Amino acid sequence: MSAAIEASAAGKRFGRAWALRDCTLSVPQGRVVGLVGTNGAGKSTLLHLAVGLLRPTEGHLTVLGERPGNDARQLGRVGFLAQDVPLYSGLTVDDHLRIGAALNPAWDGTVARARVDRAGLDRRQRTGGLSGGQRAQLALALAIGKRPELLILDEPVASLDPLARREFLADLMELAADGLSIVLSSHLLEDVERICDHVIVLAAGQVRVAGDVDELLASHKVLTGVRRHADLPADQTVIRQRHSERQSTLLVRTARPVLDPSWTVSDVGLEELVLAYMATPPPVTDVVPGLRSVS
């Protein structure tokens, strides 16, 4: 089975500025992928490359084994919810469903209508009068009506109240349980921890770390001990270090158990791990070979 997203040294330049550079990753299908990073880290650029709204300036990127946006059939395999939930405010919910049916060859009106009804939307209402949560539900219904194999969402819950957010995420997880691959960007690390089993951390236009959550948590440890200059074996890489007057705290990536008894070793939570990678500047050279291509 081809990867949901496969990128090889992909980059996108706007004018003289690189929004994304040297992006190499392989996201397996059947995952719920969290794409995280600070504003301007390149999240939307990567998502827009994946849905074919942008073309890479350099390198290659395939989605479900094909070039994004190559033809109508490929477009039909990928659903996309843009950040601003674009709907036609003067048109009704029903109008949107009709547009979906007219524009998508593999449209499933039953599925789309069922979602709209379940969300309690009045199909005769103009979308301009819908709440943020209702707009998101309609956009999701339209994206799912396409019967996509991969659903890509750019900060889908950023504007929703907590209850609408929970309902929206529960719906997404139901779709994931049916085998839909999902990639979403989010600033809400708490959500990412609940719903994602694979994460990609971007910082300054570069992939800092990517992989299955279980593997990332198993391969990172927090070491605490008497303050010192960290002198670690070659296969242990310091991701972040903090030194107080007496104590040193390190987050390290290691394939093997840490044996040095002078360190107290503890597990790391996903939020802490993600924040550490978000905060550290990208290495000048790739100091950890293979770090960025987790397959």
Add this chain to the structure above:
Amino acid sequence: MSPYRQLVHQVRQALLLGLLRQGDQLPTVKEVVASVAINPNTVLKAYRELEFEGLVEGRPGVGTFVTRSLADSSLAAHAALRKDLKGWLAKARRAGLDDASIAALFESTFRAGPNEGVA
């Protein structure tokens, strides 16, 4: 607590309290994710852990079922003990303890173990 630990804990708790009994069916993965919005693989992992502990059994195409109850004959004593505990809690509140103090007092007494318990 991670969502995964939380799930395992909740099922174990329900078994201990007799809320889940042998033969009961656990909710399907889809039902769980639809109600609490967590990753389906997390639910699968938690169910596998429970299966490994011999508490539940997955029957392909049917569902996941409780194979062993953790609540034993002591369950009969629960009602009376709960009543005593409620009385004790009321007494503690009258004495001015807030929830945090009550939890701390219980925890420290419990942790102190049988050696220092009331004889």
